Amino acid sequence: MxxxxxxxxxxxxxxxxxxxxxxxxxGLLVSGMIDTRKVQGWLDFFGxxxxxxxxxxxxxxxxxxxxxRIAERRRVSVLGTPIPSRTPPKLDRALVIxxxxxxxxxxxxxxxxxxxxxxxAIGGWGGALFFLAMVSGxxxxxxxxxxxxxxxxx
Amino acid sequence: MIPQDWIWGTVGGLMIGAAAGLxxxxxxxxxxxxxxxxxxxxxxxxxxxxxxxAFLFGTLAVPPxxxxxxxxxxxxxxxxxxxxxxxxxxxxxxxxxANGCTSGHGVCGISRLAPRGIAAxxxxxxxxxxxxxxxxxxxxVI
Numbered sequence: 386m387x388x389x390x391x392x393x394x395x396x397x398x399x400x401x402x403x404x405x406x407x408x409x410x411x412g413l414l415v416s417g418m419i420d421t422r423k424v425q426g427w428l429d430f431f432g433x434x435x436x437x438x439x440x441x442x443x444x445x446x447x448x449x450x451x452x453x454r455i456a457e458r459r460r461v462s463v464l465g466t467p468i469p470s471r472t473p474p475k476l477d478r479a480l481v482i483x484x485x486x487x488x489x490x491x492x493x494x495x496x497x498x499x500x501x502x503x504x505x506a507i508g509g510w511g512g513a514l515f516f517l518a519m520v521s522g523x524x525x526x527x528x529x530x531x532x533x534x535x536x537x538x539x
Numbered sequence: 540m541i542p543q544d545w546i547w548g549t550v551g552g553l554m555i556g557a558a559a560g561l562x563x564x565x566x567x568x569x570x571x572x573x574x575x576x577x578x579x580x581x582x583x584x585x586x587x588x589x590x591x592x593a594f595l596f597g598t599l600a601v602p603p604x605x606x607x608x609x610x611x612x613x614x615x616x617x618x619x620x621x622x623x624x625x626x627x628x629x630x631x632x633x634x635x636x637a638n639g640c641t642s643g644h645g646v647c648g649i650s651r652l653a654p655r656g657i658a659a660x661x662x663x664x665x666x667x668x669x670x671x672x673x674x675x676x677x678x679x680v681i
Contacts, residue, residue: 399593401565406597409558409570409642414602414612416551417544422615425681428664428671437548442645444552445559449650452560459564466567474654483636484644484659488666490629493622493674493681496614497641498634499572502595504614506603511616515627522631523573523580529632 398464410503416441419504421495428492478533559646566590571643572598573634581635617681622674633663 417423418441426435456468491497494515496504501516508515559570568590575591578584584591606612617623634640637659639648644663648656674681 398566398590402590402593403597405558405562406594407601408554410598410602411605412551412554414605416548419614425671428667430668431672431676437544440545440548441552444549445556445646446650448556448560452563453651456563462567463565468567469569472655476658479636480655480659483633484662485666486629487633488663489670490626492667492670494626499642502598503602505599507612508614511623512614514623518624518627519631520580522628523577523635526632526635527581530636
């Protein structure tokens with residue numbers, strides 16, 4: 386039943402989303418960023434440092450600099466959705482603690498969410514276990530966020 | 540690292556940037572892997588469920604088709620399940636608390652000069668470097 390409902394919704398927006406995922410995931414594979422040891426090599430400033438990730442990040446940021454200029458001028462996307470507005474430059478506790486936690490996990494396994502998805506089919510049991518743990522963490526996140534905000538107010 | 544790694548790193552990076560650009564200009568969405576997945580996991584992205592699923596399906600299903608072009612594709616992930624579970628939990632909780640990961644805060648945030656994106660990226664790079672220093676160089680567990 387769900388399948389029918391889903392197929393009924395597949396329009397241009399979903400086709401573009403699929404193409405986006407396909408190019409994104411392929412880019413991660415081509416760049417070598419699904420190789421956890423290469424990612425850990427980039428973070429290993431005191432060992433055998435591997436600068437590849439800087440080229441990947443630079444290559445990804447470059448076209449996006451121009452895309453943001455166009456997007457902010459247009460204000461509305463081709464399919465009519467407003468371009469996301471700028472979030473206020475507020476460095477809250479959740480951003481700081483969350484980013485630090487993410488960084489520790491990223492260094493431990495050499496995987497962040499994008500490559501974890503792109504390498505899911507080829508990552509063996511280790512990749513599947515990481516994915517399961519990551520999704521569990523995402524389920525737990527609102528509870529952890531609740532603890533953080535209750536501490537701030539008390 | 541061999542120089543070829545820089546070239547393929549740049550090519551792959553340009554593809555990631557092109558994907559993020561397509562998603563922003565056509566769909567009006569930020570390409571953030573943790574946000575797209577996380578919104579499905581915790582139900583906050585219910586209005587855009589099919590769009591999110593379509594993105595995830597492309598990301599999951601298409602890269603394996605490129606594998607035959609390579610001699611060998613290996614994620615070389617650690618075989619220590621405790622490390623994997625701890626890392627996965629930290630990445631899952633952390634990216635949702637911070638509201639973004641390497642793609643959302645890193646690629647999309649830095650290119651917009653978004654203060655939160657730049658701060659998040661500086662923090663997770665710092666924490667990642669400390670993590671590798673501690674667990675690889677000092678404790679030797681990874």
